[in-house]
Each structure stands twice: as C-alpha cells, then as structure tokens.
Amino acid sequence: MDTKIILDENEMPKKWYNIQADLKTPLDPPMHPQTKKPVRPSDLELIFPKELIKQEMCQDRYIDIPGEVRDIYTLWRPSPLYRAFRLEKVLKTPAKIYYKYEGVSPPGSHKPNTAIAQAYYNMKEGIERIATETGAGQWGSSLAFATQLFGLECKVYMVRGSYDQKPYRKMMMQTWGATCVPSPSPDTNSGRAILAKDPDTPGSLGIAISEAVEDAATHDNTNYSLGSVLNHVCLHQTIIGLETQKQLEMVDETADVVIASAGGGSNLAGLSFPFVKDKIDGKNPDVEIIAAEPAACPSLTKGMYAYDYGDVAGLTPLLKMFTLGHDFIPPSIHAGGLRYHGMAPLVSHLHADKLIDSTSVYQNEVFDAAVLFARAEGIIPAPESAHAIRIAINKALECKKSGEAKTIVFNNSGHGHFDLSSYEGYFAGSLVDYEYPAELIAQSLKNLPALS
Amino acid sequence: MKIGFIVNPYAGMGGAVGLKGTDGKIDEAISRGAVKESPAKATRFLSGITRKDIHFFTAAGEMGEVELKDAGFSYTCVYHPQYPSGTGKRTTADDTLHTCRECIRNQCDIIIFCGGDGTARDVFSCTGRDTLILGIPTGVKIYSGVFATSPESAARLLSQWDKTSSTDGEVMDVDEEEYRRGHLNTNLFGYAKIPSAPIPCQSCKQISGGDTGRALEEIASFITEIMRDDTLYLLGAGTTTGAVAERLGISHTLLGIDAIFQERVVGSDLNESQILRLLDSYERVKIILSPIGAQGFILGRGNQQISHRVLARTGRDALIVIATEEKLKNTKSLYIDTGNPEMNAVFGDTIQVICGYRMAIRAPLNRETILSGSVPAG
Numbered sequence: 051m052d053t054k055i056i057l058d059e060n061e062m063p064k065k066w067y068n069i070q071a072d073l074k075t076p077l078d079p080p081m082h083p084q085t086k087k088p089v090r091p092s093d094l095e096l097i098f099p100k101e102l103i104k105q106e107m108c109q110d111r112y113i114d115i116p117g118e119v120r121d122i123y124t125l126w127r128p129s130p131l132y133r134a135f136r137l138e139k140v141l142k143t144p145a146k147i148y149y150k151y152e153g154v155s156p157p158g159s160h161k162p163n164t165a166i167a168q169a170y171y172n173m174k175e176g177i178e179r180i181a182t183e184t185g186a187g188q189w190g191s192s193l194a195f196a197t198q199l200f201g202l203e204c205k206v207y208m209v210r211g212s213y214d215q216k217p218y219r220k221m222m223m224q225t226w227g228a229t230c231v232p233s234p235s236p237d238t239n240s241g242r243a244i245l246a247k248d249p250d251t252p253g254s255l256g257i258a259i260s261e262a263v264e265d266a267a268t269h270d271n272t273n274y275s276l277g278s279v280l281n282h283v284c285l286h287q288t289i290i291g292l293e294t295q296k297q298l299e300m301v302d303e304t305a306d307v308v309i310a311s312a313g314g315g316s317n318l319a320g321l322s323f324p325f326v327k328d329k330i331d332g333k334n335p336d337v338e339i340i341a342a343e344p345a346a347c348p349s350l351t352k353g354m355y356a357y358d359y360g361d362v363a364g365l366t367p368l369l370k371m372f373t374l375g376h377d378f379i380p381p382s383i384h385a386g387g388l389r390y391h392g393m394a395p396l397v398s399h400l401h402a403d404k405l406i407d408s409t410s411v412y413q414n415e416v417f418d419a420a421v422l423f424a425r426a427e428g429i430i431p432a433p434e435s436a437h438a439i440r441i442a443i444n445k446a447l448e449c450k451k452s453g454e455a456k457t458i459v460f461n462n463s464g465h466g467h468f469d470l471s472s473y474e475g476y477f478a479g480s481l482v483d484y485e486y487p488a489e490l491i492a493q494s495l496k497n498l499p500a501l502s
Numbered sequence: 503m504k505i506g507f508i509v510n511p512y513a514g515m516g517g518a519v520g521l522k523g524t525d526g527k528i529d530e531a532i533s534r535g536a537v538k539e540s541p542a543k544a545t546r547f548l549s550g551i552t553r554k555d556i557h558f559f560t561a562a563g564e565m566g567e568v569e570l571k572d573a574g575f576s577y578t579c580v581y582h583p584q585y586p587s588g589t590g591k592r593t594t595a596d597d598t599l600h601t602c603r604e605c606i607r608n609q610c611d612i613i614i615f616c617g618g619d620g621t622a623r624d625v626f627s628c629t630g631r632d633t634l635i636l637g638i639p640t641g642v643k644i645y646s647g648v649f650a651t652s653p654e655s656a657a658r659l660l661s662q663w664d665k666t667s668s669t670d671g672e673v674m675d676v677d678e679e680e681y682r683r684g685h686l687n688t689n690l691f692g693y694a695k696i697p698s699a700p701i702p703c704q705s706c707k708q709i710s711g712g713d714t715g716r717a718l719e720e721i722a723s724f725i726t727e728i729m730r731d732d733t734l735y736l737l738g739a740g741t742t743t744g745a746v747a748e749r750l751g752i753s754h755t756l757l758g759i760d761a762i763f764q765e766r767v768v769g770s771d772l773n774e775s776q777i778l779r780l781l782d783s784y785e786r787v788k789i790i791l792s793p794i795g796a797q798g799f800i801l802g803r804g805n806q807q808i809s810h811r812v813l814a815r816t817g818r819d820a821l822i823v824i825a826t827e828e829k830l831k832n833t834k835s836l837y838i839d840t841g842n843p844e845m846n847a848v849f850g851d852t853i854q855v856i857c858g859y860r861m862a863i864r865a866p867l868n869r870e871t872i873l874s875g876s877v878p879a880g
Contacts (some may be wrong), residue, residue: 250716345864346861374860375860378860379859380861381858381861412864482827482830482863483863483864483865484857484861484862484863484864485854485862485863485864486860486861486862487854487856487860487861487862489819490724490728490822490856491728491860
C-alpha cells in the first residue's frame with residue numbers, strides 16, 4: 051500500500067459541505083451587540099461581503115466552489131492523505147493512522163482554504179482593503195497570500211505574543227504585500243484602551259479581533275475577514291474532510307476516530323463535518339470525533355455554552371458558543387493559534403448535541419508527540435497541529451492495549467517551520483504546562499453578557 | 503565512614519502549636535500540647551541507612567544515643583550533655599556546640615544533625631567549611647540550604663555518597679523575635695559544605711519579595727473574584743498570600759494562618775487547634791497557600807498548622823495553591839508533607855498552582871517526599 055493517497059486535480063470537490071442543512075435543531079442566531087436582538091443580514095454588511103453573509107445563514111447542503119477559487123486551490127490541492135506507517139511502527143500499535151496534510155499550501159497551513167474564498171468574494175463586491183487578526187500568523191499569512199492574488203490591500207493585527215515569538219510569519223505577510231502590526235496596537239481605539247490599561251499585555255485573539263473589526267468599520271471600502279469561528283469559514287474548510295473521505299474510499303477504509311485541533315474551530319470543522327454528516331445519516335454512526343484543545347484554553351472541554359462576544363471589546367455579534375469568557379486572555383502558550391476564548395457556534399452546537407467530543411492536553415505532552423511524530427514521519431508539525439497528533443497517539447496507544455485495529459484520521463493542519471523557537475523551548479525544558487482553573491472559575495463566570 | 507550525629511530533641515516543637523520557632527519557648531510549646539518532633543525523624547533517618555561501613559559519634563541520651571542504640575548502630579558517645587534526660591532540665595545550644603567540636607576532633611567525615619535553622623547555625627559555627635554537614639529537617643524554620651528534604655532522602659543521600667563529592671549550602675537563620683512579630687529578618691551565616699548526590703537538598707528558602715507585582719496583582723485579583731460569601735478562607739503564610747489580603751484590604755499575618763469570612767478577618771495567626779475549632783462553625787472551607795520559597799513546600803514547612811487533621815476535615819479539594827511563575831521557575835520541586843503518608847498520597851502526582859488571572863500551571867509534586875511522609879506534627 052502507498053504511503054500517500056493522492057487525488058487528481060479533477061477529483062477535487064466542486065462544492066463545500068454546509069452542515070447547517072443537517073443539524074437536528076437550527077443554530078441559535080447571532081445577536082446584535084447593542085440591541086441584543088438577532089442580527090439581520092444588513093447589520094453585517096458594514097464589514098462582510100453579501101455572499102459571505104448569505105453563506106453564513108444558508109441552509110443548502112452543498113455550495114458551489116467558484117471556478118476562480120478552485121483554480122487557485124490547485125496550487126496545492128488536493129492535499130495528500132498519508133498513512134503514517136512509520137509512526138504506527140514506532141508505537142507498535144495495531145491501529146491504522148492516517149493524516150491529512152495541509153502544510154503543503156504556500157502559507158503552510160489549512161487557512162488559505164477560506165482565505166482564498168473570502169478574498170475572492172470581497173474582490174467580486176468591489177472591496178479594496180481587508181483588515182484581519184491573526185494568532186500564530188497562519189491566518190494572517192494566508193490572507194496576505196490570498197489578497198495579493200486578487201489585488202486587495204491587507205492589514206493584519208497579530209497577537210503580540212506570537213508577533214514576538216514568530217518574526218518570520220510577519221515577513222511572509224510582508225512578502226505577500228500585507229501590513230502586519232502587533233496587537234494591541236496604537237492604531238485603533240480598542241488597542242489604545244488596552245495598552246493604556248496594560249502596556250505589557252501579550253495580547254489575545256479576542257483583542258486582535260476587536261482591532262480588526264474596528265479598522266474595517268472605520269475605513270472606507272474596507273471589510274473584515276475572520277480566519278475561524280464563523281459558519282462560512284467552517285464551510286470553506288470542509289474541502290479537507292470531503293477530500294479525506296474520497297481518499298479513504300480509495301483505500302477502502304472507514305474512519306473510526308477523527309481528530310483535529312481546535313482553537314476557533316475551523317480546522318476541526320474542515321476535517322470533521324463531512325464525517326459528522328455520516329454520523330447523523332447513520333452511514334458511520336459510531337465514528338468518534340474529537341476536538342484537541344490546549345489545557346490552557348479549553349473552551350469546549352471546560353467552557354460554558356452561552357452567548358458571548360467574539361472579541362474582547364464587545365464589538366462583534368454575540369454568538370452562542372462554548373466560551374471561557376470574552377475577557378479571558380489565555381497564557382502565552384506556543385500554540386498561538388489555539389488561544390481563543392470561544393469556539394465556532396457550529397462546532398459548539400455539535401458538541402452540545404454530543405456529536406463532537408473534546409479533550410484538552412498540556413503543552414509539554416503536545417511537544418512530546420510533535421517530536422515523536424517528526425522523528426517517525428519526517429514532517430515537523432505546527433504546535434497547533436501537534437495537539438491532534440497527541441490525541442491520535444493516545445488513541446493509537448489505547449488500541450495497542452486493547453488490540454483493536456481502529457482507523458484513526460487526524461488533520462496535520464500545518465508545518466512548524468516558523469515555530470522552531472517553540473521547539474527550542476521544549477528541548478530546553480522551559481515550556482510551562484499552563485491550565486485553565488475551570489473549577490475555580492465556575493464559581494465566578496459572571497462576565498458573560500446578559501441578553502435580557 | 504565516621505559520622506557525627508546530633509539530635510536537637512526540642513527542635514520543631516513550636517510549629518504545630520502556632521509558635522514560630524522553639525527557642526526560648528519550649529515550656530510554652532509543651533503547655534500548648536506540643537510533642538517532640540526530632541526523635542522520630544532521627545529514627546526514620548537511621549532506619550533508611552543501607553550502608554554498613556559507618557561508625558557514629560554522638561552525644562549521650564536524647565541527643566542521639568537513644569536512637570542509635572535502638573537502631574543497632576555502632577557508636578561512641580563523645581559528649582555528655584550538661585543536664586542529662588531525667589534531670590528536669592533541657593539540653594541547650596552549648597551541648598550542640600560541644601558535641602560538634604568533639605565530632606570534629608574525632609575526624610568525622612560528616613556531621614548529620616536533626617534540627618532547624620538554629621541548629622544549623624550552631625553546627626556550622628563549629629565546622630566552618632572544613633567538615634561537611636547535612637540537616638534532617640525537624641525545626642519550625644528551614645531557610646537554610648543544608649537540609650535534605652526528608653529523613654528518608656537524607657538516608658538515601660548518605661547511602662550514595664562517596665565521601666568526596668560536595669557542594670555549597672547556605673546557612674541562614676531568622677531573627678526569632680522578629681519572626682514572631684511578623685517580620686522576616688534573615689541573615690546569611692555563610693556557606694557550608696554539604697554532600698552532593700542525586701537526591702535533592704532543600705534549596706535555600708527564597709524570600710519572595712522579588713515576585714513581580716503584576717503577577718501578584720493578577721493572582722490576588724483572581725482569588726478575590728472567586729471568593730464566596732458562604733465560605734471560610736484560611737490564608738497561609740507568605741507575601742503571595744499577603745497580596746490577596748492586601749487586595750481585600752485586610753490585615754495579614756506574614757508568617758501565620760489567618761481566617762477570612764466575607765472579606766473580614768475572623769481569626770489571626772491561628773494554630774492547628776484553633777483552626778480545627780473554626781471548622782466546626784463553617785460548612786465550606788478553602789485553604790489558600792503558597793509554596794515556601796525555593797524549597798517548594800506547600801505543606802510541611804511554614805504552614806504546619808494546616809495539618810493532616812485539618813485536611814481530613816476540609817478535604818483535598820479545599821486547597822488552592824498560588825504562586826507566581828517566577829517563583830515556580832526558581833522552585834525545583836513542589837512538596838506536600840502533611841505528616842501523614844496516606845494524606846500526602848491523596849494529592850497525586852501533580853497539583854494546580856494559580857499563577858495569574860484565571861490562569862494556572864499544572865506542576866509536578868515530588869513523589870519521593872509524598873510517599874515517605876513524616877511523623878505527624880504536634
């Protein structure tokens with residue numbers, strides 16, 4: 051059997067899968083941050099193109115991928131599905147481990163799957179500039195890559211902790227013509243307010259979102275773009291899972307366990323939603339779908355299912371999601387992309403319906419897994435992706451104990467070539483195992499906005 | 503191998519009864535119900551020794567002879583205390599000094615003593631850097647870096663020691679009168695030679711005045727946010743816990759346990775008995791402690807009032823440990839030594855340490871000490 055399972059370009063899916071069509075109960079609507087009433091499409095037009103707003107609320111099961119988007123996808127798609135023979139051998143497990151590798155994209159992660167689509171729809175509607183935030187830099191560099199393909203300007207607010215840790219991501223954005231500033235920045239009211247209160251803050255995705263939303267709302271012909279959380283982002287990422295299913299079919303396999311890391315949820319959504327459909331339809335009812343979260347920021351595992359803002363300043367609509375509280379600033383873990391207080395409403399809904407499970411893991415055990423994986427399979431994974439690897443290895447070791455030959459599929463969502471300083475910290479023994487003190491916080495989660 | 507062995511029989515008696523040190527307070531400690539800590543720990547040390555090539559030099563009676571005799575070791579009494587057991591009077595620091603000098607005269611390879619910082623200071627004042635020393639911690643205050651972490655680890659260290667390897671350990675002492683008034687006034691006496699081996703010695707206690715103000719503020723902010731009106735909070739010793747008190751705007755005993763209910767102090771500088779009595783009146787109780795300096799003792803040094811009896815009443819989950827990241831970085835290990843091995847074991851391999859606002863670190867607990875336990879205090 052081959053190590054890589056490859057689809058031809060003409061086998062690349064022509065439609066995204068929209069899981070909203072298959073939910074048992076509809077999503078709770080996003081609420082307007084001021085009126086606390088359900089958001090109307092027109093409320094969002096200030097910062098999003100109409101087509102993305104339509105996708106956000108669409109109930110059609112499949113949505114066409116525009117030809118121009120597919121053309122660009124062919125630069126790296128279909129991405130390979132690997133059979134991790136060498137990892138299996140190292141683990142001495144009877145499990146069959148497969149991983150989808152999204153690190154082959156030019157920016158090195160799964161993020162351009164939606165960045166290309168979002169830049170395209172903005173360009174089609176005459177938008178000239180996009181503002182966004184980025185955590186570890188994967189999203190910022192992906193949007194920088196996408197916007198320059200369609201001739202748009204791009205301003206990226208990068209969480210300061212990551213900005214300092216990962217200077218090469220900033221240079222990538224610059225190479226693709228974007229402007230990248232550390233967040234909080236003096237460029238926005240929300241950034242200035244936070245800097246005045248705490249000049250040394252490492253920042254957070256929630257803060258950076260506030261800045262990017264404010265930027266979009268206060269600049270002409272500028273839209274906002276989000277790299278995760280929202281329904282249309284999850285939609286665009288489903289190409290990962292749709293390809294994976296085709297690839298598994300090619301080798302006559304059915305997934306028993308599907309794993310992806312979860313920060314805002316789009317990576318997990320991308321791989322897992324087509325498998326959730328199989329679970330809902332009864333085609334593969336027992337497939338176990340697991341969100342791998344950092345112990346420092348375990349929104350699904352330890353959060354509350356409630357309406358909360360998507361950002362720190364409370365500028366975004368209120369979303370019904372698993373949240374640690376919009377004012378929570380996670381510690382500066384090395385998986386910067388997973389430092390988000392909330393979780394995609396679609397993923398949250400499916401978790402509440404018990405269709406998606408979650409587990410949180412500590413930083414050092416994640417890097418243990420990353421190094422084990424790199425030594426077995428060669429690819430040095432991003433710390434975010436390594437969360438999924440950790441759980442996959444744990445599952446494979448469970449199989450070793452039970453003797454079960456389960457088929458484990460995970461999303462290796464990006465390479466870690468710009469994260470080597472994190473590896474350096476791991477090898478030096480300086481990584482701290484942060485965790486979210488959920489039991490104590492449960493006594494005081496009083497910062498969620500009231501809707502009444 | 504020639505080993506000097508000195509037991510300060512009264513060291514540590516003040517701890518569980520709320521006295522911060524035993525010097526000059528033995529009668530008060532006894533009247534409060536204190537029992538001797540050192541003899542049992544000396545016995546634990548001796549019972550852990552595996553090597554056979556040892557001859558001890560010690561003082562007569564309760565300064566070492568009793569335990570050595572019981573353990574069946576070969577020994578020589580090189581000194582007889584001024585007031586032997588049964589005379590109604592007690593041994594003094596002079597007895598320690600005399601014994602120490604005799605051990606040196608007999609060319610001991612190392613002098614091992616059971617005591618606290620005061621005993622360490624006395625021993626070091628005789629040995630200087632010429633003779634190695636090692637402390638078995640039985641005192642109330644253990645700020646010096648010349649102590650093994652437990653009697654068992656001292657025994658293991660001795661079993662592995664090759665007589666040549668050594669390192670430096672700080673000898674410090676605390677002004678006991680100032681200490682009782684709530685002021686931590688430490689002096690560096692000097693650097694003693696201590697044996698080096700894989701078993702860790704207790705690091706010199708870190709004075710946590712260097713904690714970053716920001717981290718302390720974050721911790722205090724979080725802890726005060728989660729405080730409930732229906733819960734009694736026992737706030738332990740130290741500057742980290744002091745930040746919580748400061749945030750609440752209440753007084754704090756730097757080196758003792760205070761009780762707080764509805765943001766008011768309902769008990770100051772409590773001893774174990776007083777704490778146990780308080781537990782009769784409050785249904786929900788939380789205990790907020792910070793590890794002691796670089797030693798990393800969450801329980802067992804400096805917070806002896808939170809005994810295994812207290813923990814048996816409150817449950818393990820009542821414990822909230824707080825420390826800044828900086829302090830944890832300078833702490834090689836965290837230890838819990840409640841004086842009861844069964845109680846120690848319920849804390850498992852790791853513990854959550856609150857290090858910021860809604861932020862914690864999962865830190866490993868040193869299992870060696872947890873499993874070995876110690877004699878119940880008080």
